[in-house]
Amino acid sequence: MKHFTTDIIIGLEVHAELDTKTKLFCSCPTKGSEEPNTRTCEVCLGMPGSKPVLNKKAVEFALKLCLALNCEISPELIFSRKSYFYPDMAKNYQISQYEIPLGKDGKLRLSSGKEVGITRVHMEEDPASLVHPAGMKESAYALVDYNRSGNPLVEIVTEPELASPDEARDFMKQLISVLNYLEIFDIDSGIIKADANVSIKESGYTRVEIKNVTGFKEIERALVYEVNRQKEESKHNKKIEQETRSWDSERGITFSLRKKETEEDYGYIIDTDLTAVEIDGRWLKEIKKAMPELAQDKVKRFVHSYKIKKEDAGIIAADKELAELFEAAAKEVNPELAARWIRRDVARVLNYHNKKLKESGITAKLLIDLLKMAEQKKITDNTGKMIIEKLFFEPFDVKEYVKKEKLEAVSDISELEKYCKEAIEENPQAVNDYKNGEKKALNFIVGVVMKKTKGKATPKEVNEIISRLIKI
Amino acid sequence: MATNQFIEKIKNQEIDIVEHTEKLIEESKEINKEYNYLNIISEELALQQADSLKKLIKNKDKSIKNKKLLGIAVSVKDSICVKDVESTAGSRILQGYKPLFDAFAVQRVKEEGGIIIGKTCQDEFGFGGFSVNVGIGCKVPLNPFDKERSCGGSSGGAAGLSQKLDGHIALGESTGGSIVEPASFCGVYGLCPTYGRVSRYGLIDFANSLDKIGPMGKNIEDAALLIGVISGHDAKDSTSLNVKNENYESYLKKPVKGMKIGIIKEAFGSGVEREVEKNVYNGIEELEEEGAKAEEISLELPIKYGIATYYMIATSEASTNLAKLCGMRYGMAEKLEGSFNEYFTKVRSNNFGDEVKRRIIIGTFARMAGYRDAFYLKAMKVRTLMINEYKKAFKKFDALVSPTTSILAPKFSDIGNLTPLQHYMIDLMTVSPNVCGLPHLNVPVGFEKNLPIGMLLTADHLQEGKLIKLGSAVEKGK
Secondary structure: OOOOOOOEEEEEEEEEEOOOOEOOOOOOEOOOOOOOOOOOOOOOOOOOOOOOOOOHHHHHHHHHHHHHOOOEEOOEEOOEEEEOOOOOOOOOEEEEOOOOOOEEEEEEEOOOOOEEEEEEEEEEEOOOEEEOOOOOOOOOOOEEEOOOOOOEEEEEEEOOOEOOHHHHHHHHHHHHHHHHHOOOOOOOOOOEEEEEEEEEHHHOOOOEEEEEEEOHHHHHHHHHHHHHHHHHHHHOOOOOOOEEEEEEOOOOEEEEEEEOOOOOOOOOEEOOOOOOEEOOHHHHHHHHHOOOOOHHHHHHHHHHHHOOOHHHHHHHHHOHHHHHHHHHHHOOOOHHHHHHHHHHHHHHHHHHHOOOHHHOOOOHHHHHHHHHHHHOOOOOHHHHHHHHHHHHHOOOOHHHHHHHOOOOOOOOHHHHHHHHHHHHHHOHHHHHHHHOOOOHHHHHHHHHHHHHOOOOOOHHHHHHHHHHHOOO | OOHHHHHHHHHOOOOOHHHHHHHHHHHHHHHHHHHOOEEEEOHHHHHHHHHHHHHHHHOOOHHHOOOOOOOOEEEEEOOEOEOOEOOOOOOHHHOOOOOOOOOHHHHHHHHOOOEEEEEEOOOHHHOOOOOOOOOOOOOOOEEOOEEEEEOOOOOHHHHHHHHHOOOEEEEEEEOOOOOHHHHHHHOOEEEEOOOOOEOOOOEOOOOOOOOEEEEEEOOHHHHHHHHHHHEOOOOOOOOOOOOOOOOHHHHOOOOOOOOEEEEEHHHOOOOOOHHHHHHHHHHHHHHHHOOOEEEEEOOHHHHHHHHHHHHHHHHHHHHHHHHHOOOOOOOOOOOOOOOHHHHHHHHHHHHOOHHHHHHHHHHHHHHOOOOOHHHHHHHHHHHHHHHHHHHHHHHHOOEEEEEOOOOOOOEHHHHOOOOHHHHHHHHHHHHHHHHOOOOEEEEEEEEEOOEEEEEEEEOOOOOHHHHHHHHHHHHHHO
């Protein structure tokens, strides 16, 4: 038995859909008509007599992932039949991989810097989807839609090295970032699911499997629930059983599916309808050449060539769109300034609305216009923030807007002084308080000036002027 | 009439293609009443094909000129899909399954002007050697020379019909000997090609790494003609070989002088009926008279482990192939009730025959964790060793020779009483070439008690040409 050093042990099996145009073993499209059973043929319906033919593009995509995860790559791609009876299976076996996965012994770095071992990466076909018209429990029957049947999937299995639900979430997030960078996963409509193995010290590390969790936020929720459940039960001296549980996202609980006495026997045999595909050095070299720079490499490069903070670089590079936005901006304005604005303001607005950059009105050109004005102190930080918030909803000409709304920063000292003097005259009480040693009173007067200038002055400057005018 | 003469007569309209087809359909019906060779007679499809070909012939359409099978009737083993024609592989569980597509071999036959006349009966999914394991509700085909005897199997209907119906060639299929063995019992030529030579697209799988489609016919010319039509690379079957297609007919009636033949020592003697042995030796002598040189050879591994290896691989693969048949998407259905597991069980229990159930159980067992290494994976390794031994033999010999089966076509009443040794010997020679994907040919070499006897010739991968050459030399000597 492995000696565990952490109180919580989590391992993940993640399934992600590869974003190919056609299915893994036939030429049916992976996207298009949502009318049930319209994107099907004799192969993905498992009709007697039909035979699978491998989609090489899907292999290329899976190889990209193996390379990005630093996996050792098998010299041959061999498919096996995983046999079990289930109504969503067109053939009652799934074409998957068994003895020799495409990739093994890889790793993925979490945002904390911790490396998580990847046991294996393999390819398989997606089953059909089951539709329960009146909900899973109540329906007297289920309908089967084979549109998804045969879509290409990759399965990524981690070592049991994740020590908390938070780490599991971060792992998923980093993995999605890699998939997105490689352009092998459709971040908008692609499905990513995970099964998690979780055990805690209190139970003597009895393994419980949670099935069918979709997305990285859900994985954290499900694991937090499950860890707490196991801790609670252990506290009350209840035995944690080795079992498979399902995650009910709506109710926010896990529930027992089946007790696990033995491993399920899938009776794997090699699928001899498919010949072994040789993965030679030349092919791998071509794929490597075409691979984009990944987030973790980008962080290093951003820090090195743009001299921005590692923390900023990390947040920007994790999102491919933000990284591209940053690189565009860094060419036009001071990179540090660009990094600060993108990390602090653009990311904040997007997070707040839970949207992606391309779903907002913020474009590279408009942001650069804005950053240029900020760099030249033509607008204040407050004005900049306000404009970004506004840009989120729809694009507009930033320069024109600043001019029209008279938002240029008041940089003329004499004009600023005029506002400051007014404020001092209008607030004798505050001036007196300040003179009597109440420092906060100064902030009040600065606030009055900011209001008068509609945020077009920088608080620092106003502060200096007022301090100068009210000589103690 | 020789096939090429017949095609000429169809082309110059001496023979009317529609009338001829109608006549053959009538004959088939008559034969079927007595012998049960066809599960389905595809009269409508045949006449449709004949009609549209007739128009082309009348208009002297250019496309007619090179059609290699113009007007030739071709029957298709039930396990090979014909578009819109019920294709059940002889099983009740597939009753009502009308494929949406033609098998590659069928498509090629149609392209060359061959007329599809029907689906020939077989052991259910190919599980048997006497065509007595036909599916529930199917009829057992009877030997064309003695109705109390078996046609052999599993391509029993194809072999019987080839013997009985002139002007017809059959598409058979072999997993462990299902082309040559019934060919031997029915006195026809059966050519099982190299694995991958003919696309398996559209073949209802028995064992994916063993299944081969091949021609069966009353003379070697017909077999050579049909194999030429159905061979060739097919992108829809990943195991289809991408090699240049040959002109197989060019091997007919060519001298065999100097060719070397290995007589498989273990295939003669104990367990082999004396009449069989005698006739096969006669066949070998004929080849020697034509100038071929024969010499004994021992094939240890294939003889010792061929059958065990075959059963492990074939049943393992078959048990996964048959899993899809559960009454959900096609074929037989039962009343919808209970859980999906209960429903699948009901469909499979009621509609699979006993032999099918037996093989599913064996195959599932051989794949189970804890047994895979000892059975399935070991069988895969032994197969490689067997191929190596054959390859060594083919460095010295052009072809290996043995009886196709050790016995004459058995009486139905005797099949249950065959001794274990006889049973074993019947498959002994046909199984190993199948396991190793080697091309092999049944050549009729004589009659005893009015029953035909066949000689088996096996060649190295892709050497079908040598088999045709040798088979043609024996035919010439007759």
